[in-house]
Amino acid sequence: MPSRDSTLTPIASAGPTEGRRDGSITAASRRTSGRTKASQMRPTAPTLEAVAAMAGVSRATVSRVVNGSPTVNPASRDAVQAAIAELGYVPNRAARSLASQQSHAIALVVPEDTTRFFGDVYFASIVGGINRRLEQSDYLLNLMIASKGPEAKMLRYLAGGVVDGVAVVSHHTSDVFVREIGDMLPMVIGGRPALDGLSGYIVDVDNVAGAATATRHLIEAGRTKIATITGPMTMQSGMDRLEGWNQALSEAGLEPGPVVHGDYTMLSGTRAARELLAAGAEFDGVFIASDLMASGAQPIFLERGISVPDDLAMVGYDDSPSAQVCEVPLTTIRQPSEAMGEEMADILLAVLAGDETKPRETELPTKLVIRDSA
Amino acid sequence: MPSRDSTLTPIASAGPTEGRRDGSITAASRRTSGRTKASQMRPTAPTLEAVAAMAGVSRATVSRVVNGSPTVNPASRDAVQAAIAELGYVPNRAARSLASQQSHAIALVVPEDTTRFFGDVYFASIVGGINRRLEQSDYLLNLMIASKGPEAKMLRYLAGGVVDGVAVVSHHTSDVFVREIGDMLPMVIGGRPALDGLSGYIVDVDNVAGAATATRHLIEAGRTKIATITGPMTMQSGMDRLEGWNQALSEAGLEPGPVVHGDYTMLSGTRAARELLAAGAEFDGVFIASDLMASGAQPIFLERGISVPDDLAMVGYDDSPSAQVCEVPLTTIRQPSEAMGEEMADILLAVLAGDETKPRETELPTKLVIRDSA
């Protein structure tokens, strides 16, 4: 240990105490003089070395304490912990990553427009859930918004070992690059994607059961001629909700009522309502696959003098804010988006911890929220 | 170069070609056998070594090419670039960070509740702006939501060198820990915080000018008795908007009308309107420091038979969605939130690049949006 002291001076003793392969002092000089402007003059953070020196043990022992190894003498453990507290030691992330081949970070990939992503409470809750779990671990969340075009760049990023795993949230996860991510890293997807055969975990709400519940509610209210306005048939959720409606009806031995397709938007709900009425078929109940569509449809019914829920009982889906601002507040199905986020994080964390027992697909239950429309 | 081949086999040639300090093969064996479960079986990413071997140059040269050093022979450059493309080489982030003492990541710190953060378009635009700039650099964005309580943990994270800089966005940045961040890392804050004396850059909208513009619009419409409903006097923006109202009036040689304080919420707007009317003072124009308050106030005026804008001209602030759903759509002041995000990122990037010339405070201009209320 040449030319460097190893006194216990808190900060200044960050130098090596052993193990150097020569006696040069170049590193020390670089550290104190040639820093880049950005970090210039900031005191050097204490390292394992410093802690080891202060505690009078080797780096290895400090490392063991930091990582909670069971094979450490309580006495040394205490000494080390004291030193850590004293110095305010924080493990260097980069060094740790490099040595352990893990970044301890996970990416939140959003193949969606920024404003759309942030404007949607659905995403908010999911991210909230993910975040809640992650902040209890020591994983970091990297936000990666896959705006237009250069997703190749993102793939390169991910390939660089920036993260250990990926969480994908989107309404329309048909993007092919999601498959590439899944082949590269542990991945969990929120909401079943349109693609199949991709290697990743899927967390989804049970759309079939939700829609069935909604429809059953109409049935229990004594409705017998039950129509539906569906979501897009290009989306899994759209198909599942139609399926649920069908199931509930056949369970009850009822004939399926008229079916009109929409695309989840308010406008499509308005059009669908007109179409239903124009078709002339009778119906006293309707399951509408999104609250937005329901809020588009309701005014049409009302202005034709059809009273809700007396003449027509309506049940929506999503429990979105629009459900409450309708003239007749909507009975609807609430999705557990926050729980979904938590589940996604849990799965990822488990997989990263080497636990391979999580099911590839998880379906979360939905809940009926009763208001005035049915 | 013992016991390893250095053929040009794309992936398999990732082994060392020189520079090893002994002839052992332990590392290689560890890499291929004892990996942790999580990354098990994933092919080892190509390293600088591999590229160097394939291109027939040293690691140093490859590094120079990767980092765009001007002092490289075009011939070698081409060879290296070919090898990089061939191997699909991506620099290892951790190793780079460790060697360069920079993480090439910046943290987005949000001292705000998750749902509130995501529910607010204001934040959405800011993040959108930040993201837009960042995705053009090779910096990563780490989302750190400072939920309730343990902000100490976040500070420790940041101290660990996870990021090179921090962007803070919040409505009420009075949190003390923001100061600690600023003392630790380059920091830029969106929206002037209530605290002062903290070391960081500030990007804000020019609230004074915005309010003055709003008020001037009322004056130009011929109003002479102009009241105001203010924001909270504990917030900088609240004080600034009051100041702007004052300025415009004195410029025009008008007497200040009645002043009632609110707190930006709709409810406080409702109360303020009642208070204004109860006070009995006359006014034919009113500047209201937030659209939410304005939408709370407008119904009060209308139900008293005061017509807007004929009897009373109203101007709000924020251009929030609520401005458009009012019975009489609000003329208001739009804030450039997206530009704000971009500016924040630009500043951070500049500072991290060693550019110290950015002003400590930047004020962005606002814009008058004319609708029906004035």
Place this chain on the structure above:
DNA sequence: TTGTACGCGTTATCAT
């Protein structure tokens, strides 16, 4: 239980 020493993949210095 503890310490030694090597390697993780880069960057950067210093000769050449």
Place this chain on the structure above:
DNA sequence: ATGATAACGCGTACAA
């Protein structure tokens, strides 16, 4: 212009 080689701070076989 290029190549050796020492760090960067930590994890971890292996030895003791």
